[in-house]
Amino acid sequence: MSMSKSMQVTGHDKPIVVIKLGGSMLEQLSESFLDSIKELLTTKRVIIVHGGGPDINNMLTKLNVKSEFYNGMRKTTKEVLEIAEMVLSGKINKQLTALLTQKSVKAIGLSGTDGQLIVSSFLDEENLGFVGKVEQINDELLRSLLILDYVPVIAPIGITADGQKLNINADLAASAIAEKINAEQLLFVTNVPGILHDGKLIEEATETMIEKLIEQKVIYGGMIPKVQAALDALSDQLEHVMIVSGNDRIFKEGKMIGTKITKKREVVVK
Numbered sequence: 001m002s003m004s005k006s007m008q009v010t011g012h013d014k015p016i017v018v019i020k021l022g023g024s025m026l027e028q029l030s031e032s033f034l035d036s037i038k039e040l041l042t043t044k045r046v047i048i049v050h051g052g053g054p055d056i057n058n059m060l061t062k063l064n065v066k067s068e069f070y071n072g073m074r075k076t077t078k079e080v081l082e083i084a085e086m087v088l089s090g091k092i093n094k095q096l097t098a099l100l101t102q103k104s105v106k107a108i109g110l111s112g113t114d115g116q117l118i119v120s121s122f123l124d125e126e127n128l129g130f131v132g133k134v135e136q137i138n139d140e141l142l143r144s145l146l147i148l149d150y151v152p153v154i155a156p157i158g159i160t161a162d163g164q165k166l167n168i169n170a171d172l173a174a175s176a177i178a179e180k181i182n183a184e185q186l187l188f189v190t191n192v193p194g195i196l197h198d199g200k201l202i203e204e205a206t207e208t209m210i211e212k213l214i215e216q217k218v219i220y221g222g223m224i225p226k227v228q229a230a231l232d233a234l235s236d237q238l239e240h241v242m243i244v245s246g247n248d249r250i251f252k253e254g255k256m257i258g259t260k261i262t263k264k265r266e267v268v269v270k
């Protein structure tokens with residue numbers, strides 16, 4: 001018996017994968033990495049969220065503007081915000097979109113300010129200034145683009161309900177998008193193979209382990225918002241989040257190499 005039309009699996013039913021590309025790996029973005037995104041698109045729909053921390057640092061240095069980090073987040077004055085937006089939305093977003101277009105991927109560059117894609121509010125105005133946390137994601141806009149087979153490429157600049165732009169850590173933006181769009185997979189692609197402890201890769205980490213590693217300062221700096229964003233994103237739909245390296249293909253022999261962050265295991269009392 002043939003399937004009814006409504007039951008047919010079309011491209012629009014393919015699972016959604018959210019891939020966060022860290023600024024740390026964008027500098028060394030390899031052909032093979034771009035190829036693996038192409039490969040992924042044969043079975044999945046893809047949304048890319050990118051960072052750009054190192055590029056923002058370079059531009060701030062060039063322009064002689066100082067900025068500091070607090071718990072892995074950039075303290076953002078009005079001047080820093082303007083430069084961060086220029087680098088993220090102006091430079092990196094368009095470069096990435098162009099690279100994907102060269103690979104014949106239908107990429108569309110957006111920032112969280114376009115179509116109120118990332119509605120945000122101040123995270124901690126006193127300590128961080130113009131830094132946002134995500135309040136709402138315009139998932140309808142994303143779904144409309146996915147229906148047209150576009151790969152949205154998103155810069156992490158948010159906008160408040162009354163139109164103030166805010167700088168958002170890209171890991172947090174990716175996690176909120178993955179959650180809202182009911183993604184099947186969330187990948188954080190960075191410049192290290194995953195969470196390392198004494199130089200060794202931790203293949204699987206739970207919330208309890210991560211809390212301990214932060215306390216022991218094994219996890220520090222930019223890895224802190226990444227693991228926190230990963231834990232925040234875990235849900236019934238998204239059972240694990242991967243941190244992987246962008247130096248190579250995402251998959252090796254069909255397997256993803258990196259740290260798998262999973263939900264706290266239930267203790268079964270017999």
Ligand SMILES: Nc1ncnc2c1ncn2[C@@H]1O[C@H](COP(=O)(O)OP(=O)(O)O)[C@@H](O)[C@H]1O
Pocket residue numbers: 021022023024025051052053189190191192194195196197218219220221222223224226
């Ligand atoms: N335990 C850890 N294992 C691996 N990397 C860590 C760890 N703790 C801190 N880091 C740092 O986190 C960095 C990745 O975070 P970040 O620089 O913010 O990357 P991205 O730009 O990809 O988000 C690594 O390059 C490393 O310096």
Ligand SMILES: CC(=O)N[C@@H](CCC(=O)OP(=O)(O)O)C(=O)O
Pocket residue numbers: 021022023024050051052053054056072073074084131132156167168169170171222
């Ligand atoms: C608030 C905050 O810290 N925003 C980040 C946004 C870019 C980012 O997250 O880039 P990575 O993914 O390369 O770290 C920043 O200004 O660096």
